[in-house]
Amino acid sequence: MIKTYYDAEVSYLKENFAYVLVIGTTDVSLIPGITIAGATPELTHFTPAADAEYVILGKCKSINTIPVSPNGIPTPALLTRASLSFINPLKLVVNAGSRIIPKIPFIDLHGEPGKDIRRQALTIQKTNEILENGIRLGEELSNNFKLIVIGESIPAGTTTAMATLLALGYDAMGKVSSASPENPKELKRKVVEEALRNLPPDLIGKIAKVSDPVLLGVAGISLGFKGKILLAGGTQMIAASAIIKEFDKNKLQDITIGTTKWVVEDRSADMLGLSRQVNVKVLASMIDLTISAFDGIRAYEKGYVKEGVGAGGASIMAFMRGITNDMLVKRIDEYYSHLVSNLKGSNIS
Amino acid sequence: MIKTYYDAEVSYLKENFAYVLVIGTTDVSLIPGITIAGATPELTHFTPAADAEYVILGKCKSINTIPVSPNGIPTPALLTRASLSFINPLKLVVNAGSRIIPKIPFIDLHGEPGKDIRRQALTIQKTNEILENGIRLGEELSNNFKLIVIGESIPAGTTTAMATLLALGYDAMGKVSSASPENPKELKRKVVEEALRNLPPDLIGKIAKVSDPVLLGVAGISLGFKGKILLAGGTQMIAASAIIKEFDKNKLQDITIGTTKWVVEDRSADMLGLSRQVNVKVLASMIDLTISAFDGIRAYEKGYVKEGVGAGGASIMAFMRGITNDMLVKRIDEYYSHLVSNLKGSNIS
Numbered sequence: 001m002i003k004t005y006y007d008a009e010v011s012y013l014k015e016n017f018a019y020v021l022v023i024g025t026t027d028v029s030l031i032p033g034i035t036i037a038g039a040t041p042e043l044t045h046f047t048p049a050a051d052a053e054y055v056i057l058g059k060c061k062s063i064n065t066i067p068v069s070p071n072g073i074p075t076p077a078l079l080t081r082a083s084l085s086f087i088n089p090l091k092l093v094v095n096a097g098s099r100i101i102p103k104i105p106f107i108d109l110h111g112e113p114g115k116d117i118r119r120q121a122l123t124i125q126k127t128n129e130i131l132e133n134g135i136r137l138g139e140e141l142s143n144n145f146k147l148i149v150i151g152e153s154i155p156a157g158t159t160t161a162m163a164t165l166l167a168l169g170y171d172a173m174g175k176v177s178s179a180s181p182e183n184p185k186e187l188k189r190k191v192v193e194e195a196l197r198n199l200p201p202d203l204i205g206k207i208a209k210v211s212d213p214v215l216l217g218v219a220g221i222s223l224g225f226k227g228k229i230l231l232a233g234g235t236q237m238i239a240a241s242a243i244i245k246e247f248d249k250n251k252l253q254d255i256t257i258g259t260t261k262w263v264v265e266d267r268s269a270d271m272l273g274l275s276r277q278v279n280v281k282v283l284a285s286m287i288d289l290t291i292s293a294f295d296g297i298r299a300y301e302k303g304y305v306k307e308g309v310g311a312g313g314a315s316i317m318a319f320m321r322g323i324t325n326d327m328l329v330k331r332i333d334e335y336y337s338h339l340v341s342n343l344k345g346s347n348i349s
Numbered sequence: 350m351i352k353t354y355y356d357a358e359v360s361y362l363k364e365n366f367a368y369v370l371v372i373g374t375t376d377v378s379l380i381p382g383i384t385i386a387g388a389t390p391e392l393t394h395f396t397p398a399a400d401a402e403y404v405i406l407g408k409c410k411s412i413n414t415i416p417v418s419p420n421g422i423p424t425p426a427l428l429t430r431a432s433l434s435f436i437n438p439l440k441l442v443v444n445a446g447s448r449i450i451p452k453i454p455f456i457d458l459h460g461e462p463g464k465d466i467r468r469q470a471l472t473i474q475k476t477n478e479i480l481e482n483g484i485r486l487g488e489e490l491s492n493n494f495k496l497i498v499i500g501e502s503i504p505a506g507t508t509t510a511m512a513t514l515l516a517l518g519y520d521a522m523g524k525v526s527s528a529s530p531e532n533p534k535e536l537k538r539k540v541v542e543e544a545l546r547n548l549p550p551d552l553i554g555k556i557a558k559v560s561d562p563v564l565l566g567v568a569g570i571s572l573g574f575k576g577k578i579l580l581a582g583g584t585q586m587i588a589a590s591a592i593i594k595e596f597d598k599n600k601l602q603d604i605t606i607g608t609t610k611w612v613v614e615d616r617s618a619d620m621l622g623l624s625r626q627v628n629v630k631v632l633a634s635m636i637d638l639t640i641s642a643f644d645g646i647r648a649y650e651k652g653y654v655k656e657g658v659g660a661g662g663a664s665i666m667a668f669m670r671g672i673t674n675d676m677l678v679k680r681i682d683e684y685y686s687h688l689v690s691n692l693k694g695s696n697i698s
Contacts, residue, residue, distance in 0.1 A: 018493065056485065090493035094454075105443075105486040108457050136405065137454040144367065144439035144493070 001286045001319040003264070005272060008256050008281035012228050013320045017147040018090045020221060021055060021310060023048035023106075024097040024213035026114035026121065029156035033187055036069040036180045037155035037308065043067075044155035045113075049102040051077040051153040051309045052093040055084070058335075059342075061103035066339060069179070073304045074296055074336065076311035079287070080151065082331040083314035086323045089149075094137065094221070096130055097122075097213030109133040109220070114154075114212035117163050117195035127208040127216060134220015142226035149258070149317060150221060151232040151310020154214040161239035163192045163210035167199055168242050170277050175270040176235040181303030183268035203246055211243070219243040222255060229255045230283075232313020234263035234306065235271055241280040256281040258313035262306035285315040288325050293333050294340075350635045350668040352613070354621060357605050357630035361577050362669045366496040367439045369570060370404060370659060372397035372455075373446040373562035375463035375470065378505035382536055385418040385529045386504035386657065392416075393504035394462075398451040400426040400502040400658045401442040404433070407684075408691075410452040415688060418528070422653045423645055423685065425660035428636070429500065431680040432663035435672045438498075443486065443570070445479055446471075446562030458482040458569070463503075463561035466512050466544035476557040476565060483569015491575035498607070498666060499570060500581040500659020503563040510588035512541045512559035516548055517591050519626050524619040525584040530652030532617035552595055560592070568592040571604060578604045579632075581662020583612035583655065584620055590629040605630040607662035611655035634664040637674050642682050643689075 002010060029035050029044035038044030047067040050060040054077045060066055067075040084091065093102060097111030111130040114121045122130075141148055154160075158176040165172035173192070174185050195210045207216065218240040222229050231237035237257045244251050257280055264271050264284040275282045289300045300306070318328055351359060378384050378393035387393030396416040399409040403426045409415055416424040433440065442451060446460030460479040463470045471479075490497055503509075507525040514521035522541070523534050544559045556565065567589040571578050580586035586606045593600050606629055613620050613633045624631045638649045649655070667677055 016493070056489065088492050091489060095457075103459070105456050105458055105482045105489070107454050108444075109454055110452070133454045140405070140440060140454070143437050144365070 001325055002316055003284040003286055005282040006276065008283050010283065010320060012147060013230065013317060015147040016145065017149055018092060018141060018145050019084060019149045019151065019310065019314065020092050020094055021052055021151045021153065022094045022096050022214050022217040023052050023102070023153045024111065024114060024217065025099040026154060026156050026160050026212040027116040028159050028191065031191060033184050034159055034191065035156040037067065039068055039070055045099040047075070047155050048098045048153040049100040051075055052102040052106065053104055055081050055309065056091060056093060056104045062100055069304065072296060073299045076305055076308040078335055079311035079332055080309045080314040082328060082335055083318040085331060086318050087321060094217055096217030107137060109137070109217055111213040111217065114160065117160055117210045118191060120209055121160070121211055122208045122213065124204060124208050127204055130213055130216040131220040134217050135224035138221040138224025146227040148225055148227070149230045149232050149310060149313050150218050151313060152214045152218060152236060153309050154212055157212060157214060157236045159188045159191055160210065160212040160215065161236040162188060163195045164207060164215060164239040165242055165274065166192060166196055167206045167210050168246065170242060170274070172274060175274050177263045177266045177269035177271060177306060179305050179308065185268065207243060215240050215243060223247055223251060227254065230258045230313050231255060232258050232310030234259045235269055235274060238274045238278050238280060242278045245278060252280050256283055258283045258285065258316045260285050260287060260307050260312035262300060262303060263312070266306065283316055285312045285319065287315045287328065289329060291329050294336055297332060297336055350674055351665055352633040352635055354631040355625065357632050359632065359669060361496060362579065362666060364496040365494065366498055367441060367490060367494050368433060368498045368500065368659065368663065369441050369443055370401055370500045370502065371443045371445050371563050371566040372401050372451065372502045373460065373463060373566065374448040375503060375505050375509050375561040376465040377508050377540065380540060382533050383508060383540065384505040386416065388417055388419055394448040396424070396504050397447045397502040398449040400424055401451040401455065402453055404430050404658065405440060405442060405453045411449055418653065421645060422648045425654055425657040427684055428660035428681055429658045429663040431677060431684055432667040434680060435667050436670060443566055445566030456486060458566055460562040460566065463509065466509055466559045467540060469558055470509070470560055471557045471562065473553060473557050476553055479562055479565040480569040483566050484573035487570040487573025495576040497574055498579045498581050498659060498662050499567055500662060501563045501567060501585060502658050503561055506561060506563060506585045508537045508540055509559065509561040509564065510585040511537060512544045513556060513564060513588040514591055514623065515541060515545055516555040516559050517595065519591060519623070521623060524623050526612045526615045526618035526620060526655060528654050528657065534617065556592060564589050564592060572596055572600060576603065579607045579662050580604060581607050581659030583608045584618055584623060587623045587627050587629060591627045594627060601629050605632055607632045607634065607665045609634050609636060609656050609661035611649060611652060612661070615655065632665055634661045634668065636664045636677065638678060640678050643685055646681060646685055
């Protein structure tokens with residue numbers, strides 16, 4: 001149930017690991033039509049906190065139910081929680097800069113929410129602080145772990161990823177994925193083109209202008225960590241890898257991206273082409289949700305959502321430990337039906 | 350180099366562990382003369398953040414040098430960092446409610462700084478939040494660890510500890526230790542007596558009135574954790590144990606206090622009598638600093654500082670791994686001389 005690209009290895013994935021979820025927001029998600037990671041543009045700012053709460057608690061506190069798309073497709077945090085339930089690793093939520101703070105214990109990187117990249121995403125000072133505190137956290141985690149899995153939650157993160165890849169010189173226009181089956185490529189292109197005007201010449205200036213706090217948090221933790229890293233995410237993790245490469249070329253030897261087949265097979269994007277450009281290895285979870293009992297879950301097979309909250313990487317870790325697709329989908333369905341029945345209950349009462 | 354009391358065992362201390370430092374402040378430390386954990390009453394609010402920075406980074410960012418007493422005796426964070434340097438465990442800084450936020454990655458329990466216990470230390474809501482988030486963090490740490498060591502940094506914490514023990518019905522007046530060789534017992538008694546007036550009848554009401562965020566954070570994490578716990582601290586950890594006992598009587602079976610000989614031998618206090626009242630086991634580090642090359646370090650043998658930042662527990666963990674007193678004091682002296690020479694350097698430049 002795992003497909004490998006570019007000589008990616010899998011044996012070390014059996015090591016004991018910590019699952020690190022980096023959350024943040026970017027005001028790019030407020031642009032109508034750019035993301036479906038929330039029922040409305042305003043609600044996208046609640047999605048990362050609610051995702052983190054769901055992964056840790058099995059319920060959300062910042063919103064009434066789990067994050068859904070405008071047409072009700074549930075957050076990939078559901079897939080992540082189901083996958084990790086078979087493993088029970090240490091889970092750490094890291095706030096790199098989220099407008100809404102999760103109502104659970106979380107690690108603070110002293111970041112700030114990302115602003116609109118058409119103006120200025122982050123201050124230079126906060127860019128440096130997120131990177132430095134991420135490095136420090138990664139170093140500290142090295143004292144106990146030889147492997148970490150890093151997931152992300154940031155609506156509109158593929159748009160900031162595309163801007164970041166282009167700012168760093170990669171051929172990325174129109175090549176990032178989307179949580180929607182109808183990738184809003186024209187809108188993303190317009191936003192990114194405007195963001196890339198008057199780009200500063202220096203590296204920190206560039207990423208402060210067009211990236212987001214999650215990309216910096218993921219890059220910082222990876223730069224500081226001294227073992228193997230599975231970056232659990234889609235085209236956003238290629239942008240994180242590109243930032244990592246700017247600071248430490250050799251680091252990519254220890255890094256593999258773990259994502260879903262839906263991202264790799266997304267014909268509106270070019271996951272494999274982009275990862276080849278940056279030279280980062282890729283694994284894809286071949287999770288099959290066609291056997292789910294629920295429309296909302298089977299919708300993933302039609303290109304909805306695709307990835308997020310480390311869903312691809314978490315399912316890869318479950319598969320590596322002998323969990324079958326049947327077992328995993330059964331658990332996803334159990335969790336989903338529990339959420340749906342709770343929702344009905346709260347409507348009645 | 351370890352003395353055991355009340356059938357305390359030590360074999361499990363060889364397990365892999367995480368070192369958790371819970372920090373916070375109480376406005377009780379602003380009362381002149383009540384604590385020497387800072388060069389001035391106002392600076393005591395910087396001590397927990399600076400202690401955390403020193404343990405993680407080996408230098409402080411919130412103040413220019415490490416915390417010192419009014420007469421220049423250095424923080425026990427120095428002993429902690431030296432002890433842990435032989436072991437290199439995962440170190441997690443937990444902010445339960447500190448006026449000054451440490452400039453490093455830290456875990457946020459959504460607490461608040463403790464106010465003066467003569468009025469009201471904490472709101473009921475924040476008391477519950479710190480406990481609940483502590484429990485959640487303890488549960489999460491259980492996924493990867495069978496043993497945790499919890500240290501604390503909160504100036505004037507022995508006064509809030511005494512108030513908490515008395516509020517919970519223990520015979521504690523005048524029995525808590527002090528960072529000063531001249532325990533300001535009369536001042537502490539007056540503050541605590543005033544704090545205990547009009548005490549609410551319920552448990553949460555009592556601890557919200559007279560405790561502090563660190564006691565609640567330590568208690569919460571301990572209540573949630575499913576393995577063995579070394580509470581690294583002095584008489585404050587007896588108050589934390591008393592809170593734990595109110596919520597879960599059986600929990601104390603898994604808990605041992607690890608402190609220093611200076612606290613156990615403090616004739617102005619009654620560490621062993623208090624721990625017998627609460628029924629919690631005690632270990633004492635028999636660390637001997639008379640062989641140090643520095644006056645500031647040898648001052649510990651004259652009753653200065655005595656404990657804090659988990660110094661006693663951290664040195665116990667080092668001794669359990671074959672580190673000798675000579676090795677440990679040599680490392681402490683190295684770190685101290687490094688700090689002193691840096692200080693001289695910054696004066697010249």
